[in-house]
Amino acid sequence: MRLSVHSYSTVARIQGPLIFVERVMQARMGESVTIVFPDRRKLEGEVLKIEKNNVLIQIFGESRGLDMDQTSVEFTDAVKKAPLSRSLLDRVFDGSFQPLDGLPHFVPERWAPVSGLPINPIARARPQELIETGFSVIDGLNTLVKGQKLPIFSSAGLPSKEMVAGILQHAHAGAVNSVETGKAFVVVFVALGLAHHEHEFYRQALMRMRNRFVAFINLADDPVVERLLAPRFGLSVAEYLAFVHGEDVLVVITDMTNYCDALREVSTAREELPGRRGYPGYMYSDLASLYERAGRIKQMPGSITMLPLVTMPEDDITHPIPDLTGYITEGQIVFSRELHQQGLFPPVDVLPSLSRLMQRGIGEGRTRADHRDIANALYTHYAKGRDLRRLEVIVGREGMTDDDRLMLDFADAFEAEIVHQGTERRGIAETLDLGLGLLQRFSLESA
Amino acid sequence: MTNRITGISGPTVSASPKGLKMYDRVSLGDAQLMGEVVRLEKQRAVIQVYEDTRGLGVGEPVRSVGKPLTARLGPGLLNRMFDGLQRPLDGLYQEYGAFIQAGKQAAQPWLARTFSFIPLKRPGDETRRGESLGYVEEGPFKHYIPNMEADGRIVRIVEGEMGLDDPVAALSDGTQLYLQHDWPVRLPRPSRGKRARVEPLITGQRCIDFLFPLARGGTAIFPGGFGTGKTILEQSIAKFADVDVVVYVGCGERGNEMAEMLEEFSALDDPRTDRPLMTRTIVVVNTSNMPVAAREASIYTAVTMAEYYRDMGHNVLLLADSLSRWAEALREISSALEEMPGEEGYPTYLASRMAEFFARAGAVETADGKTGSLTMILSVSPPGGDFTEPVTQACLRTTGSLFLLDTNLAYRRHFPAINWFQSFSLYEGDVASYFNRQVSPQWGLHHRRCREILQKEQRLREVAEIVGTEGLQEADRMLMHVAERIRREFLMQNAYTEDAYSSPEQTNEKIGGILEPYFRDTNTPTHGASGTEPGPDYPRTSLGSKNARPEA
Numbered sequence: 001m002r003l004s005v006h007s008y009s010t011v012a013r014i015q016g017p018l019i020f021v022e023r024v025m026q027a028r029m030g031e032s033v034t035i036v037f038p039d040r041r042k043l044e045g046e047v048l049k050i051e052k053n054n055v056l057i058q059i060f061g062e063s064r065g066l067d068m069d070q071t072s073v074e075f076t077d078a079v080k081k082a083p084l085s086r087s088l089l090d091r092v093f094d095g096s097f098q099p100l101d102g103l104p105h106f107v108p109e110r111w112a113p114v115s116g117l118p119i120n121p122i123a124r125a126r127p128q129e130l131i132e133t134g135f136s137v138i139d140g141l142n143t144l145v146k147g148q149k150l151p152i153f154s155s156a157g158l159p160s161k162e163m164v165a166g167i168l169q170h171a172h173a174g175a176v177n178s179v180e181t182g183k184a185f186v187v188v189f190v191a192l193g194l195a196h197h198e199h200e201f202y203r204q205a206l207m208r209m210r211n212r213f214v215a216f217i218n219l220a221d222d223p224v225v226e227r228l229l230a231p232r233f234g235l236s237v238a239e240y241l242a243f244v245h246g247e248d249v250l251v252v253i254t255d256m257t258n259y260c261d262a263l264r265e266v267s268t269a270r271e272e273l274p275g276r277r278g279y280p281g282y283m284y285s286d287l288a289s290l291y292e293r294a295g296r297i298k299q300m301p302g303s304i305t306m307l308p309l310v311t312m313p314e315d316d317i318t319h320p321i322p323d324l325t326g327y328i329t330e331g332q333i334v335f336s337r338e339l340h341q342q343g344l345f346p347p348v349d350v351l352p353s354l355s356r357l358m359q360r361g362i363g364e365g366r367t368r369a370d371h372r373d374i375a376n377a378l379y380t381h382y383a384k385g386r387d388l389r390r391l392e393v394i395v396g397r398e399g400m401t402d403d404d405r406l407m408l409d410f411a412d413a414f415e416a417e418i419v420h421q422g423t424e425r426r427g428i429a430e431t432l433d434l435g436l437g438l439l440q441r442f443s444l445e446s447a
Numbered sequence: 448m449t450n451r452i453t454g455i456s457g458p459t460v461s462a463s464p465k466g467l468k469m470y471d472r473v474s475l476g477d478a479q480l481m482g483e484v485v486r487l488e489k490q491r492a493v494i495q496v497y498e499d500t501r502g503l504g505v506g507e508p509v510r511s512v513g514k515p516l517t518a519r520l521g522p523g524l525l526n527r528m529f530d531g532l533q534r535p536l537d538g539l540y541q542e543y544g545a546f547i548q549a550g551k552q553a554a555q556p557w558l559a560r561t562f563s564f565i566p567l568k569r570p571g572d573e574t575r576r577g578e579s580l581g582y583v584e585e586g587p588f589k590h591y592i593p594n595m596e597a598d599g600r601i602v603r604i605v606e607g608e609m610g611l612d613d614p615v616a617a618l619s620d621g622t623q624l625y626l627q628h629d630w631p632v633r634l635p636r637p638s639r640g641k642r643a644r645v646e647p648l649i650t651g652q653r654c655i656d657f658l659f660p661l662a663r664g665g666t667a668i669f670p671g672g673f674g675t676g677k678t679i680l681e682q683s684i685a686k687f688a689d690v691d692v693v694v695y696v697g698c699g700e701r702g703n704e705m706a707e708m709l710e711e712f713s714a715l716d717d718p719r720t721d722r723p724l725m726t727r728t729i730v731v732v733n734t735s736n737m738p739v740a741a742r743e744a745s746i747y748t749a750v751t752m753a754e755y756y757r758d759m760g761h762n763v764l765l766l767a768d769s770l771s772r773w774a775e776a777l778r779e780i781s782s783a784l785e786e787m788p789g790e791e792g793y794p795t796y797l798a799s800r801m802a803e804f805f806a807r808a809g810a811v812e813t814a815d816g817k818t819g820s821l822t823m824i825l826s827v828s829p830p831g832g833d834f835t836e837p838v839t840q841a842c843l844r845t846t847g848s849l850f851l852l853d854t855n856l857a858y859r860r861h862f863p864a865i866n867w868f869q870s871f872s873l874y875e876g877d878v879a880s881y882f883n884r885q886v887s888p889q890w891g892l893h894h895r896r897c898r899e900i901l902q903k904e905q906r907l908r909e910v911a912e913i914v915g916t917e918g919l920q921e922a923d924r925m926l927m928h929v930a931e932r933i934r935r936e937f938l939m940q941n942a943y944t945e946d947a948y949s950s951p952e953q954t955n956e957k958i959g960g961i962l963e964p965y966f967r968d969t970n971t972p973t974h975g976a977s978g979t980e981p982g983p984d985y986p987r988t989s990l991g992s993k994n995a996r997p998e999a
Contacts, residue, residue: 029455030501050505051454051461079502115501116546118736121697122528122536123545124706147703243545273782273792276830281792282457282779284699284772288735292702297545318672318831326673327828328735330703351858354674357703359943376860383859391912399915 007036009072012054016269017225019045019057019066021073027055030115032080035059038070044096045073046080048270058266060096061223080115080229082236083108086245089186090211095218095226097233114232116239116293125296127330128360130367131305134170134425135163136418137348140435141375142333142355143362146248147296149306150355151256153322154335155315161198162423163346164252164309165205170425171250185250185305186241187213190234192227193258195220202254214241227262235293235304242302249302251294254309260287260321276320284324291328317352331355344420351383367428374435378414381444385411410442450509452476453491455500458740459783462509464492470515470633476507478550481532482740483516486784495780497532497741498549514629516744518751521611521627522562522583522590525692526726528709531733531745533752547737561608562626564592564615572601577637577758577814580604580616580624586726588691591759593815595628632747636754638811638819645877646810648764648822651687651948652680654865654938657894657958659848660882662874663690663762664810664820668770668842671852671864672832679942680852680863681768681826682708686715686724687948690822691761696749697732699742699772705732718948735772743776750807753821760817764824765808771828774801774838790837798841805845848872861939867901886951893958896966897933904930922969929965937961 006025013020019035031047035057049056057073082097085106092101099105127147132139144150154160172184187209191202199219206213214237216230231253241247253259260279267280275281294306308329312322315337326332336349362371385407392400392408400408418434426434452475454461460475464487467473471484473494480503486493494509518533528536530547539547566581568574575598579591592615599618609615614623630636641664648661661667671677678700685693697705712724720727731749733742746767753765767773774797781794789795810820825846829836832854843849849871856864872878882890907923916924937958940946949957 026504026506028502028504031504049454049456051456053505113501115499118547118734119702120536120540120545120547121702121705121732121734122540122709124702126706126710127703273788275792281775281782282739284775285735285739285779288699292734292736295703295706300545318833320830323673323831328701330701331674352674356674357707360707379860387859391915394912395915395918399917401916404916 006075006077007072008075009070011066011068011071011073014063014066014068014071017059017063017223017266018048018269019059019063019071019073021055021057023053024050024055024075025053027075028077028079030079032076032078033057034074034076035066036072036074037065038067039065041065044080056270058225060225060229079113081111082114082233083111084237084240084244085109088214088237090213092206092215092217093233095192095216095222095230095233097216100217110240112236112240114229114236115289116232116235118292119295119297123297125298125300126360127296127303127357128366129303130361130428131171132428133167134427135166135346135348136421136426136431136434137346137350137353138167138333138355139426139428140371140418140431141350141378142331142353143358143367144305144355145357145361146303146305147294148331148355148357149291149294149308149329150331150333151308151310151322151325151329152333152335153310153312153317153326155312155337158335158337158340158347159345160309160311160335161201161254164254164307165201166346166423166425167307168205168250168252169208184212186247188234188238188241188249188251189213189215190231190251190253191215191217191219192230192253192255192262193218193220193222193224194254224262224265227259228266231259231290235290238304239293242304243297243300246301249304251304251306252309253290253306255311256287256308256325257311257313257321259290279320283320284327287324288328291325330357339415339419342415344415345422346419348419350379350419351386368432370436371432374432374439377439377444378418378435381407381410381439381442382414385409385414406442410438410444413438413442450492450511452503452505452507452509455503455505457783458496458500458738458780459485460494460496460500460503460509461491462494464488464490467492467509467511472512472514472516474510474512476503476509476550478502480550482509483744484511485780493784495740495743496738497744498738502549515631516633516747517629518632518748518755519627520630520752520755521592521625522585523560523611524729524752524755525586526723526728528730528732529748530737531698531731531741531743531748533731533748536732549738559610561610562590564606564609564626566604566606566616568601568604568616570601570604574599574601574616574618575814579759579815581606583609583626587720587722588761589759591815592626593628593758594624595630596622596624630751630755632744632751635807636751636758638758638813639816640812642810642812642818644810644818645874645881646820647874647878647881648762649689649951650684651950652683652863653940653949653954653957654863654867655684655850656949656951657937657954658867658897659850659865659870659872660874660878661822661824661848661872662878663822664808665847665874666805666808666823666825666845667848667850667872668825668827668839668846669850669852669865670827670829670834670839670842671857672829672854675832675852675854675857675864676862677826677828677852678704678768680850681766681824682711683863683942683947684824685728685764685766686712687718688764689719689762690764691727692753692756692763693728694749694753694756694763694765695728695730696746696765696767697730697734698745698767698769699733699735699776700768702734702736705730705734739776739779742772743780746770746773746804750804750821750823754807757811757819757821758813758815758817760813760815760819762820762822764822767823767825769826769828770801770842771830771838774841793837797837798844801838801841802845805842847874861934862942863940865938867938868905882951882955887955887959889959890955893955893962896962897937897958900926900930900933900962925965925969929961932961933958
């Protein structure tokens with residue numbers, strides 16, 4: 001333990017968001033530092049690598065204005081921590097945890113390391129409590145449960161923010177038949193590289209949440225490196241609200257593609273060996289250090305549910321960002337450009353979509369006894385209909401059997417009636433009744 | 448004298464090299480993090496750190512433990528859950544709460560237990576290294592306690608309740624022998640040699656047992672993109688495989704899934720012994736957010752424990768989910784060591800390390816003269832579902848069987864999504880003749896006919912894509928109908944119902960029930976089979992190409 005703050009002005013090199021400082025005594029890995037600009041401005045930074053007395057520092061902000069002579073770096077002897085208090089509810093911060101809403105900073109009640117600690121797998125409680133989102137494609141076919149991490153894989157130009165806003169507005173915990181609809185969620189909203197028009201949209205969606213949200217906003221023209229920090233602040237806040245105050249927390253992060261691009265930018269600045277598409281080889285572990293912070297803990301009331309938004313570059317689900325995300329998260333909700341062009345909302349393609357934790361959240365006592373059968377039947381018949389569409393293109397409707405034609409009509413009706421629902425909220429019972437009705441109309445058994 | 452930390456980069460630390468030996472385990476810094484020396488140079492030693500290096504400072508001390516990374520082997524391993532360094536997670540939970548902190552050496556709560564030791568040797572007997580001294584009762588079977596120290600004459604041996612750290616025997620040269628011993632995880636445990644004898648390992652999965660059977664002591668990989676059901680398949684096999692001990696490694700995977708599995712395994716009974724499944728299971732888990740270097744070590748820790756039970760003459764199954772995460776950990780460490788990268792950044796020794804690991808599987812004659820087997824089933828998570836990537840390809844060079852999981856089958860909810868054209872098993876011939884003898888003389892015939900039908904169906908589907916099902920001949924439509932029944936009723940198996948386990952007898956009956964009427968009808972052709980449509984669940988991937996994307 002060092003007793004005083006160490007300050008060095010031995011900057012050897014500045015490169016993008018990185019500073020190399022020489023002749024540093026006893027630096028720590030991950031140590032939080034303050035960079036003092038020649039004009040006395042201050043920015044936060046973090047130690048990334050130490051080689052003897054040379055230290056590599058990442059700056060959380062723009063390096064514009066730094067120089068080699070007057071810039072100094074103060075070492076704090078501690079890792080980066082997030083200030084926490086219940087009074088951070090209803091507040092909006094930037095990616096460095098500075099207030100954006102014009103109010104003064106709150107008084108922290110406690111501090112927690114931003115990178116969090118892994119939950120002991122044995123201490124995890126199995127996620128099994130349903131969250132009703134109000135969307136049929138999720139509630140009926142890819143049910144979300146408390147403590148799950150379920151990303152939305154969208155593409156450029158698709159209405160992902162409308163869906164996120166819909167979930168924010170409608171989501172609550174609870175089963176179909178229970179009278180009380182459960183407690184509302186506290187939303188931790190983390191925006192990374194948000195465009196200004198989207199910012200306005202989300203701001204209004206959050207305003208409707210009154211007292212039940214915390215937002216971290218990094219806009220498209222804000223420092224790129226802050227995007228690595230903001231989700232960690234958000235998750236530290238979520239852990240505090242969930243596991244100290246017992247709240248059910250819904251963490252929405254938009255957009256993970258910007259996070260990964262920031263990670264790549266820092267990695268290339270460090271001259272690390274690039275992996276697939278230039279993303280660093282440790283991206284899987286890095287993403288996991290965020291996503292795995294979702295969950296529930298035995299004998300604790302709260303939960304962290306995560307809804308990250310991923311924009312698939314080139315609409316490609318095999319791109320490293322959606323690919324690695326899908327390997328870590330418990331399923332995915334996949335958007336389809338084709339369905340969007342047909343005017344359906346939400347344009348979710350249910351075939352590649354999946355909720356791995358659905359099995360535990362549905363059925364007797366949770367939703368309805370026939371939920372699983374209805375969902376399976378809808379899937380099977382829709383998949384068949386979709387497959388036959390390709391055949392229809394080649395041989396034409398006339399070359400097909402009556403059964404095949406029935407399946408084609410079923411697939412159309414499924415998209416129009418179940419997938420498409422506009423902005424209205426649909427309860428889960430209503431979703432299941434719709435599904436059952438559809439199967440009966442086509443005389444298909446639900447098994 | 449104490450060595451000092453001189454540099455830190457990701458999961459590796461540099462220190463002054465004096466007095467350190469290669470692969471020595473070391474304790475780092477004031478937090479006492481665990482590490483292993485992986486490179487020695489004149490000016491520095493490079494240490495792979497098994498815990499988060501955040502907060503570690505330059506100048507802090509490095510102390511050698513004087514031993515390599517070891518696993519502690521003795522009674523009390525079953526029904527437990529460990530991290531990649533064999534720290535008991537229940538102990539960590541009780542001691543430190545729900546979150547895992549770096550540098551905590553959990554007290555090993557099983558140390559407090561005693562076991563009733565029954566000697567098989569008497570004072571004056573000669574004992575050789577690897578031989579059993581006696582046994583303790585552990586769950587359903589005898590847990591033999593080996594002498595892993597030295598050859599010699601026993602001068603003292605006890606009987607009765609013993610703690611793990613109490614000596615149970617002494618040799619004439621003064622060597623004390625205990626209920627437990629430490630074994631270096633990277634060193635395969637010795638045996639008298641591999642056995643060529645082939646016995647099937649019944650998984651209860653029809654597609655595997657019937658089409659691509661596994662042998663005890665064999666190896667299998669199943670690569671598949673995300674959402675293809677790797678984890679569900681691994682866990683189904685862990686539940687139902689007819690083995691004595693299961694070692695399950697969750698290597699860089701999801702925490703929630705492990706919680707789910709633990710709960711299920713504690714609630715479910717082993718159909719053969721009526722004891723909870725957990726009592727025959729050891730779980731090693733290093734979730735994706737736990738330190739990357741411990742993830743690299745986790746599969747070695749697990750295989751060492753598996754070998755330990757094999758040496759008692761048991762049939763052991765090692766399941767790892769997933770080997771790709773292990774390879775990625777290797778890559779991450781390699782790049783922190785600034786080694787020259789091979790394909791896709793993986794170190795050039797990836798394939799040889801993997802081959803060494805696979806070589807630890809096998810049916811062996813143990814040092815004690817018993818027969819034991821260690822079977823490995825490992826999942827692989829190829830990025831983008833592209834099977835041409837280095838990890839899948841390196842596995843293919845050594846594995847005995849391949850169950851290729853197909854994204855298109857999974858999207859259509861055909862589970863297990865094993866592609867029946869691309870998968871293979873090298874044990875097929877030997878195991879089929881075993882089933883012919885043990886289950887039914889029809890087994891081989893059914894197997895051939897089933898294969899044939901699935902292959903013919905593939906060709907017919909191509910035709911049907913052009914002319915439509917209406918344009919097919921009646922006989923062809925009947926074939927497509929029976930093929931669809933094979934797919935829907937036989938190959939598909941729901942892991943959440945009674946059908947999750949199918950015994951070889953049930954498997955044989957089921958395929959017979961589908962094939963026999965068909966061959967009866969086609970020999971004496973009858974009409975009236977309704978026009979059938981080609982089923983949608985058809986595998987489309989090929990091993991040499993990128994996985995087909997779902998058509999939007």
